[in-house]
Amino acid sequence: MTEGDMEEVISKGLKLVMVKGIVALGFVLTTNLNKFRELEIEAKHVKYERPPRRYEIPEYKEGMKVCESDEKYLRPTPYCNYRVPEIIALANHLGAFKKSDYEYAKAAFDFVKRNVILEFLPMDDVRDTLLRGTGTCIHKISLFIALCRAAGIKARYKLYAPIMTEAWYDHLVGADPLAQQWYNAMGYFLLHGEGEAYIDGKWIVADVGPTPERQAAQGVPITKFGEDSIGTWFYAVPGTITRVESITSVGFGRKLTRPFLKLFMERIAKVPLARLNQSILEQIERGKKIIEEAGGEEEYDRKAREKYKPMMIKPELLERRPGIRFKGE
Numbered sequence: 401m402t403e404g405d406m407e408e409v410i411s412k413g414l415k416l417v418m419v420k421g422i423v424a425l426g427f428v429l430t431t432n433l434n435k436f437r438e439l440e441i442e443a444k445h446v447k448y449e450r451p452p453r454r455y456e457i458p459e460y461k462e463g464m465k466v467c468e469s470d471e472k473y474l475r476p477t478p479y480c481n482y483r484v485p486e487i488i489a490l491a492n493h494l495g496a497f498k499k500s501d502y503e504y505a506k507a508a509f510d511f512v513k514r515n516v517i518l519e520f521l522p523m524d525d526v527r528d529t530l531l532r533g534t535g536t537c538i539h540k541i542s543l544f545i546a547l548c549r550a551a552g553i554k555a556r557y558k559l560y561a562p563i564m565t566e567a568w569y570d571h572l573v574g575a576d577p578l579a580q581q582w583y584n585a586m587g588y589f590l591l592h593g594e595g596e597a598y599i600d601g602k603w604i605v606a607d608v609g610p611t612p613e614r615q616a617a618q619g620v621p622i623t624k625f626g627e628d629s630i631g632t633w634f635y636a637v638p639g640t641i642t643r644v645e646s647i648t649s650v651g652f653g654r655k656l657t658r659p660f661l662k663l664f665m666e667r668i669a670k671v672p673l674a675r676l677n678q679s680i681l682e683q684i685e686r687g688k689k690i691i692e693e694a695g696g697e698e699e700y701d702r703k704a705r706e707k708y709k710p711m712m713i714k715p716e717l718l719e720r721r722p723g724i725r726f727k728g729e
Contacts, residue, residue: 448674451681453533454515458493460485465497466550473554473598477646482546484527496551505597505604508547509625512608516540518680520673523647537592537609538647544595544608554598558605558643560636562592592634596643603643607633612697613687614680621704622697632708 466488467474476483482491494507519534526546529535535543541557548555594607607629612622615633623629630636642649694700 448677450519450532450534451517453531454517455511455533457486457530458489460489464488464492466491467552469552471554473556473645474549474552476546476549478648479523479525480542480546480549480646481525481527482550486527486530487546487550490530491547491550494547496547501551501553501597501599502604504551505548505553505599505606506625508544508551509595509606509608512540512544512547514611516543516608517611517684518609518614519677540608541593541595542647544606548595548597556596556598556603556643556645557593557647558596558641559591559593559647560630560642561640563635563637591647594628609633611684611687613684613691615687616690616694616700616704617683617687619704619708621708622701 466483469475482488490511491508494511495504498504499507515533516529516539517534518536518540520536521534521539523536523538526539526543529539529543545555545557592609594605594609596603596605598604604626605628606625607623607627609629610623610633615622618633620632623632691697691700694703
């Protein structure tokens, strides 16, 4: 079986999960119409203020080097067009074509993981993500991949349907019954994942999604370049892991789904998402304090790795909805 065939088979698992999500979400919408009307009124009072960007974008200069290959995993793809001045300038600033592939990819990983803050919003291109300084995990993965490809390093998406750990689930939805229904439905077709960079003959995983502060707030180790977050930060629904060149390969961002997701996020889910985005900022602040009290990031991570034990998936839990909760063994 070729790599392309393998991707198609695994993608069917994701598609099945997403179909279930559409049905589940429809049920939530139709059984909570009055609540959604109340949320429309509440939207006038619930505000989320995007935090200032954590970095300055380097100045682009004519003649800066960039990969011009159209080979698979090197070429631009939808939402991951790296051949724009801002991405090229940042790639050169991070050491593209000067550092070794490993050192450069690690620099790109550190930049995206530490500087781009999680915000739930509609999908747009990597240039928009860089200019804004926020985005979903898919935005962040796309930016990492774009920076790698700009430097001539093959990079791809590793995507899967996620199952949250107990602490992360509690933080996101808390005790709000509607929020729990919302996540349980959305969880069917939300995607999470990592980027993968091809270096020295092997694919190296890069989970740029969680900032160090957010991982500290959850009491887990701060994942590094080459470390997979599956089992630490998230779990993957079995049979849904897929590795693709473009997010459109799994239906994400296509013409049929893009308008629906945009409408859903900007109108129907405006208030819950504003609350969620605000809670992420609060989590970041809490994580900062935890790291400071531990004596710095390295010391926090050392202590976290001493205490932390990866949680095992209980088979009986896999049959439940995505709002699964795990306890450590």
